[in-house]
Amino acid sequence: MVSAVQPASTLRRRAAVAALLRDRGDLLVVAGLGSPAYDLHAAGDSDANFYLWGAMGSAALIGLGLAQAQPARKVLALTGDGEQLMGLGGLATIAVAKPANLVVAVIDNGHFGETGMQPSHTGRGIDLAAVAAACGFAETHKARDLGAVHALCAGLHRPAAGPRLFVIEVAAENPPRSLPPRDAVYQKNRFRARLGLPVS
Amino acid sequence: MNKRTQAPPDAEPVAAARWPDDVYRVLKAARVGHMSYVPDAGHARLIELFHADSGAIVNVLTTEEEGIALAAGAWLGGQRSVLLMQSSGVGNCINTLSLATVGRFPLLMLVTMRGEWAEFNPWQVPMGTGTAAALAAVGVRSLRAETPAALVETVASAAALAYEADQQIAVLFAQRLLGAKKW
Numbered sequence: 001m002v003s004a005v006q007p008a009s010t011l012r013r014r015a016a017v018a019a020l021l022r023d024r025g026d027l028l029v030v031a032g033l034g035s036p037a038y039d040l041h042a043a044g045d046s047d048a049n050f051y052l053w054g055a056m057g058s059a060a061l062i063g064l065g066l067a068q069a070q071p072a073r074k075v076l077a078l079t080g081d082g083e084q085l086m087g088l089g090g091l092a093t094i095a096v097a098k099p100a101n102l103v104v105a106v107i108d109n110g111h112f113g114e115t116g117m118q119p120s121h122t123g124r125g126i127d128l129a130a131v132a133a134a135c136g137f138a139e140t141h142k143a144r145d146l147g148a149v150h151a152l153c154a155g156l157h158r159p160a161a162g163p164r165l166f167v168i169e170v171a172a173e174n175p176p177r178s179l180p181p182r183d184a185v186y187q188k189n190r191f192r193a194r195l196g197l198p199v200s
Numbered sequence: 201m202n203k204r205t206q207a208p209p210d211a212e213p214v215a216a217a218r219w220p221d222d223v224y225r226v227l228k229a230a231r232v233g234h235m236s237y238v239p240d241a242g243h244a245r246l247i248e249l250f251h252a253d254s255g256a257i258v259n260v261l262t263t264e265e266e267g268i269a270l271a272a273g274a275w276l277g278g279q280r281s282v283l284l285m286q287s288s289g290v291g292n293c294i295n296t297l298s299l300a301t302v303g304r305f306p307l308l309m310l311v312t313m314r315g316e317w318a319e320f321n322p323w324q325v326p327m328g329t330g331t332a333a334a335l336a337a338v339g340v341r342s343l344r345a346e347t348p349a350a351l352v353e354t355v356a357s358a359a360a361l362a363y364e365a366d367q368q369i370a371v372l373f374a375q376r377l378l379g380a381k382k383w
Contacts, residue, residue: 057265062272066273066276066277069234090262093266184304
């Protein structure tokens with residue numbers, strides 16, 4: 001699953017995530033720790049967002065559990081290349097579970113952006129869309145410019161045959177942090193309240 | 201904690217034991233509708249029961265910590281999830297357990313023990329010896345059961361602690377209860 005390394009993307013991550021979430025409607029969103037969480041927060045805080053500050057590797061699997069518990073809702077797991085590489089086996093678990101209402105979107109800058117911008121495995125040629133396709137995801141898509149992200153956004157709410165994985169290739173940059181709440185109990189309670197569930 | 205001396209001297213082979221069916225009934229009574237697992241021979245019957253249950257969502261995992269995330273996601277969406285593994289898998293969960301403890305997410309882990317009783321495989325011993333201590337070190341309580349009767353009662357109690365009192369609980373199934381692995 002190693003492909004030729006392409007020239008670096010010039011897509012800005014904040015613009016890409018804002019474009020993906022335009023008209024998000026009743027979408028439920030889980031964001032992985034670090035930049036994906038900051039990107040989601042910058043795009044607009046919501047009770048229907050759950051942000052991780054740790055438990056690296058978990059975003060897509062939290063998305064799976066949520067998608068299974070809420071089959072009538074669309075769920076987006078927003079993660080980074082570093083986190084999804086740590087949870088590579090999770091792609092197999094998701095593919096086997098076949099949730100048609102789950103989209104995993106990897107904001108792929110090819111680097112570990114939080115820790116000094118060391119090149120990651122995707123930056124060295126590992127292709128997460130190809131890995132997901134090999135696992136049996138119903139659809140995989142790549143985007144490297146805003147037009148392609150707009151197309152993904154348009155398809156986000158349509159029915160799918162199974163889980164989908166989007167790889168959104170972005171520039172390696174650290175925009176000013178947009179910090180979501182760190183209190184996971186608070187996040188959990190407001191998320192469940194949004195769904196009409198008891199909060200204690 | 202029960203003493204090992206309370207275990208039956210001639211525990212039945214796993215396949216003939218009735219306790220997995222009792223544990224399944226206890227979990228259903230606790231309205232657990234979501235289960236994930238990395239298999240263990242000691243959990244085989246319980247896994248079979250959940251797979252046969254059209255009212256339950258079941259996930260097979262590539263590694264145990266996936267189940268911590270799944271349980272949190274299921275709870276966010278209103279489902280009660282249970283996670284099955286053997287003691288070696290507890291080591292894989294340690295950092296991910298921060299999600300459950302920091303978020304006070306209900307978590308019920310059913311852990312079949314290895315490395316502590318009539319164990320033939322030395323590689324199972326270190327994690328089997330450290331299971332409860334490793335869980336305690338990151339804030340997860342473990343309740344240990346040595347007999348079938350105690351096990352069923354302990355799972356029921358742990359389910360209440362998890363889903364009603366927002367606790368993170370592992371029930372450790374003593375290896376003596378499970379019977380020696382046939383090799």
